[in-house]
Amino acid sequence: MKSMTGYAARDADGRRWELRSVNARGLDLRLRLPEVPGLEPAARAALSGVVARGNLTLSLRLGEGEGGAVPRLDPDALAAALAVIAEVQAAAEAAGQLLAPQSATDILSVRGVYETRPATDGLTLAELQADLTDLIAAFDADRAREGAGLRQVLADQIAEIADLTERAAHLAEARADHMAETFRAALARLRDAQIDEAKLAQDIAALAIKADITEEIDRLRLHVTAARDLLTTKGPVGRKLDFLTQEFNREANTLCSKANMAEMTTLGLALKAVIDRLREQVQNVE
Known part of the structure; x- marks a missing residue:
């Protein structure tokens, strides 16, 4: 026997999952998920396979910014920017000119090196499904x-x-x-x-x-x-x-x-x- 009421939460790599349920005559799923292809149908199928009745709310919050946007450092863009700076400095020295040293702030201001991007960038459906499996298991144990x-x-x-x-x-x-x-x-x-x-x-x-x-x-x-x-x-x-x-x-x-x-x-x-x-x-x- 399981209760219709339950709660579970999971934090993983900046992702905050929450799943809660209250009484209902049938099964009512309310999903608050980011736009990740295939995530919503996968979540509905996973929940329907475990829960028969209840009003369920599943939410996933990515990052700390509005809409799940987070600042990210692009290692490839950083390496390219540093290479260009080194090349420019070498050319300036060869021409007998001395350039002012570049600060970390200057380098981070280069477009593409450090920018606010959608938190879903780089996330895979398989990764999120693994999170969801653990979350549902904890939720079911609570019920x-x-x-x-x-x-x-x-x-x-x-x-x-x-x-x-x-x-x-x-x-x-x-x-x-x-x-x-x-x-x-x-x-x-x-x-x-x-x-x-x-x-x-x-x-x-x-x-x-x-x-x-x-x-x-x-x-x-x-x-x-x-x-x-x-x-x-x-x-x-x-x-x-x-x-x-x-x-x-x-x-x-x-x-x-x-x-x-x-x-x-x-x-x-x-x-x-x-x-x-x-x-x-x-x-x-x-």
């Missing part, structure tokens, strides 16, 4: 670390749901006696009324069937088992867990509506509270 903690939180909440479900199942036996007493009291109040006893018996039986919560308890147990299985499943499980939380909530609502007993209502509300916390945490799962 896995957070996912491990998230798995434990979900396991604890599912265990709480299981416990409340079993308490509701145990209370259902006492609830049956409670409902029987309620029906007997109602019959006592209607003793002097003109009632079709056969019809009354049918109505009471129908009410008892309608109020039965056995199916809700059974479905809650099945959902608990399914949720626990998902926690040990490899790959993205966030959507399936989200669906299960909706099913959990449906059964808890029905349990509350059928309660007819204060203690059962209290258990149903407790179930809803835990399920709501579970649903919030599930939104972080890939």
Whole structure:
């Protein structure tokens, strides 16, 4: 299990990579990359191969200047400039003339020797892809670390749901006696009324069937088992867990509506509270 939220950064030879993600229903990639042929499609393919869901932002900053421009020294241009200066000085000396010595600033001012150029000059796609591979590996490790903690939180909440479900199942036996007493009291109040006893018996039986919560308890147990299985499943499980939380909530609502007993209502509300916390945490799962 991995979290949809994660972060990683990498510095390499003046390049600053950052990759971060937050929750999203699907996969949304936002790339802020310099103009290097093939880099954007390569980045999209690499990220899509690792991440299934989330809002991801990948950025690469080159150099310190605006637009990724950096000052660079051209060794070839410098060697050529020094050779020309030496040739000129030799010719001047042969002619009996003495030239003023050239400072480093003078040499650097020669066009082409030291200029601000696009930071992408000299960069290869293979070099950037190697950076990206390391960045994504660190990012994925961060998501896995957070996912491990998230798995434990979900396991604890599912265990709480299981416990409340079993308490509701145990209370259902006492609830049956409670409902029987309620029906007997109602019959006592209607003793002097003109009632079709056969019809009354049918109505009471129908009410008892309608109020039965056995199916809700059974479905809650099945959902608990399914949720626990998902926690040990490899790959993205966030959507399936989200669906299960909706099913959990449906059964808890029905349990509350059928309660007819204060203690059962209290258990149903407790179930809803835990399920709501579970649903919030599930939104972080890939």
